[in-house]
Amino acid sequence: MERLKGIAMIIFGSMFWGATGPMMEWMLDETAMTADFMLAIRLIIAGIFILSIIALQKKSIFSIWKSKYWSTQLIIFSIVGMAGLQYTFVKSIEVSNAIIATLLQFLAPIFIIVYTSIIFKALPARSQVIGIAGTLFGLFLLLTNGSVSSLLVSGEALIWGLFLGFTYAFYTLYPARLMAEVGVIVIIGWGMIVSGLIFTVKAKLWKSDEWVLLLDPNLVLLIIAMSIFGSLAYILFLTSLKYITPVETSILSSLEPLTTMAISVVWLGSILYKWQYFGILLMLLFITYLSIAGTKKSNSTNV
Numbered sequence: 001m002e003r004l005k006g007i008a009m010i011i012f013g014s015m016f017w018g019a020t021g022p023m024m025e026w027m028l029d030e031t032a033m034t035a036d037f038m039l040a041i042r043l044i045i046a047g048i049f050i051l052s053i054i055a056l057q058k059k060s061i062f063s064i065w066k067s068k069y070w071s072t073q074l075i076i077f078s079i080v081g082m083a084g085l086q087y088t089f090v091k092s093i094e095v096s097n098a099i100i101a102t103l104l105q106f107l108a109p110i111f112i113i114v115y116t117s118i119i120f121k122a123l124p125a126r127s128q129v130i131g132i133a134g135t136l137f138g139l140f141l142l143l144t145n146g147s148v149s150s151l152l153v154s155g156e157a158l159i160w161g162l163f164l165g166f167t168y169a170f171y172t173l174y175p176a177r178l179m180a181e182v183g184v185i186v187i188i189g190w191g192m193i194v195s196g197l198i199f200t201v202k203a204k205l206w207k208s209d210e211w212v213l214l215l216d217p218n219l220v221l222l223i224i225a226m227s228i229f230g231s232l233a234y235i236l237f238l239t240s241l242k243y244i245t246p247v248e249t250s251i252l253s254s255l256e257p258l259t260t261m262a263i264s265v266v267w268l269g270s271i272l273y274k275w276q277y278f279g280i281l282l283m284l285l286f287i288t289y290l291s292i293a294g295t296k297k298s299n300s301t302n303v
Contacts, residue, residue: 006243141279
């Protein structure tokens with residue numbers, strides 16, 4: 001029963017997060033709202049929502065600020081990890097689309113493998129090399145539809161995609177000790193609020209003329225939905241790890257890009273070609289293979 005609970009959590013968490021991409025794409029394409037304004041509002045709402053849930057459980061949410069060391073770590077994570085990931089994800093959507101951006105974040109395991117290889121001064125295992133090669137070939141098909149002469153996205157989209165993969169890898173690796181010390185959900189909540197405040201300053205929210213856009217109740221509902229879906233996605237994803245293995249989580253999280261793709265095709269009218277679909281399939285298969293190979297390597301090291 002516990003395992004089924006974990007599976008349900010990762011399925012709904014992946015679908016919730018997958019749904020936010022097309023929402024952001026529609027908002028950026030169909031309204032005058034800028035990425036900075038949208039991120040500031042969405043992250044602050046989501047952060048308050050998460051911390052409120054913790055506070056209602058009678059748990060401390062302010063203790064981290066009593067430690068200079070851990071609060072510094074939180075600020076670094078919030079700037080580079082949370083704000084960096086959110087901004088590069090939105091910019092990737094802005095210069096390409098939600099489908100491409102969602103899949104480009106799956107480059108993160110490659111950055112993680114390269115980083116650990118440098119740190120431990122060891123070449124990646126053969127299985128990891130195979131996984132990287134397969135993922136990159138799938139990405140090639142996604143971006144070109146199988147033709148070297150026809151790149152379906154701009155060079156700017158590729159650059160933002162690389163930054164997206166890097167920030168996602170940083171977001172995954174950096175806060176491990178911080179989350180173990182303070183708590184996962186607390187760090188996510190404060191990370192959202194701090195990064196939201198960063199975008200508040202960047203967008204100069206206090207004198208922005210974009211507030212008038214929020215007079216549209218449909219737009220307000222969409223922002224609230226994005227905030228709640230994003231928050232629930234984080235909570236469900238991280239909580240699922242208590243009940244199922246990381247490998248199962250990795251496999252089931254493939255529902256995220258599939259959800260994004262389905263919503264984008266039906267709602268936004270996005271068009272994909274046959275070799276792009278095959279590229280998406282290859283990327284998902286080889287990212288899963290990388291996760292399985294990484295878990296096996298970790299287990300063999302611990303024996």
